[in-house]
Amino acid sequence: MSNIARKINLLLISASLALIFLHTSAVWADNALVSGVKADANVLRVGVSTNAPPLVFIQNQAIVGLEPDLAKAFAASINRRTRFVVLDWKDQIQALLENRIDIIMSGMSVTPLRQVRIAFSNSYFRSGQMALIRDRDRHRFTKGYYSIGSATNIGVVKGTTGEFFARKRFYNANIKPYETARQGVADLLIHRINVLIHDAPIILVLASENETNGLTPIFSLLTEEYLAWGLRKNDTDLLNSANRFIANAQKDGRLKKLINQWIPFTE
Numbered sequence: 001m002s003n004i005a006r007k008i009n010l011l012l013i014s015a016s017l018a019l020i021f022l023h024t025s026a027v028w029a030d031n032a033l034v035s036g037v038k039a040d041a042n043v044l045r046v047g048v049s050t051n052a053p054p055l056v057f058i059q060n061q062a063i064v065g066l067e068p069d070l071a072k073a074f075a076a077s078i079n080r081r082t083r084f085v086v087l088d089w090k091d092q093i094q095a096l097l098e099n100r101i102d103i104i105m106s107g108m109s110v111t112p113l114r115q116v117r118i119a120f121s122n123s124y125f126r127s128g129q130m131a132l133i134r135d136r137d138r139h140r141f142t143k144g145y146y147s148i149g150s151a152t153n154i155g156v157v158k159g160t161t162g163e164f165f166a167r168k169r170f171y172n173a174n175i176k177p178y179e180t181a182r183q184g185v186a187d188l189l190i191h192r193i194n195v196l197i198h199d200a201p202i203i204l205v206l207a208s209e210n211e212t213n214g215l216t217p218i219f220s221l222l223t224e225e226y227l228a229w230g231l232r233k234n235d236t237d238l239l240n241s242a243n244r245f246i247a248n249a250q251k252d253g254r255l256k257k258l259i260n261q262w263i264p265f266t267e
Helices: 003-024 066-077 089-099 112-117 136-141 162-171 183-189 200-210 236-252 253-260
Strands: 026-029 032-034 043-048 054-059 062-064 083-085 103-109 125-127 129-134 153-157 173-177 197-198 215-218 226-231
Touching: 003 253, 026 236, 043 066, 043 136, 066 083, 066 236, 066 253, 083 089, 083 197, 089 112, 089 226, 103 236, 129 136, 129 200, 136 215, 136 226, 136 236, 153 162, 153 183, 162 173, 162 197, 173 183, 183 197, 183 200, 183 253, 197 200, 200 236, 226 236, 236 253
Parallel strands: 043 083, 043 103, 153 173, 153 197
Antiparallel strands: 026 032, 026 083, 054 062, 103 226, 125 226, 129 197, 129 215
């Protein structure tokens, strides 16, 4: 093999390794991509999954949304810098337990099974599951929750409370899990599924994006869930700080203002 060929192979291998690293655990410093971050008393490492607008997503090469705004405000309140660590949803809790992040701020609902492994802050937002349908099928879903049981093909996002809910409640339907909600939207548009069930704030964004494509939400919530931040059970100092921040932000109106900015339908 010539020297030129060896150099090309080395460059290809290096590029492949770099892509693998960025896919598995990309780290952003104040919305700019940086290398991995170790535990640091001056840094708040925030685990996010950036496929959940308006809660957290990437826009113009920056991480934005309700959760990033809250993360930066919380970090400032405890005199830390913010570092966003981008992870697949299924890896969030394990990354927290392995001390690769300090806190999960990514639209996570409090559930009993998750509470077995991690602690949660006080809830900052009441949410739930919502359904997205084709507008031309609206007449089939006039009874909301009770109408969805007649749907033959229901889309969900893999590993979410929406999937757990759909499998438990609509066991006669064909439940189709997707890696992302937008994959489900694509199948809803071409009639591969009749309904897509996911977190209410995300369904509202998807409905807005696809209004001209003939999609609409069923506005009533299918479940009642509470969003909170996930922390290690032994990190009581950070947990107490998070609860103080939430209480103060609720009291002075900052929390309501941020929520209304990103989720206008909130009362």
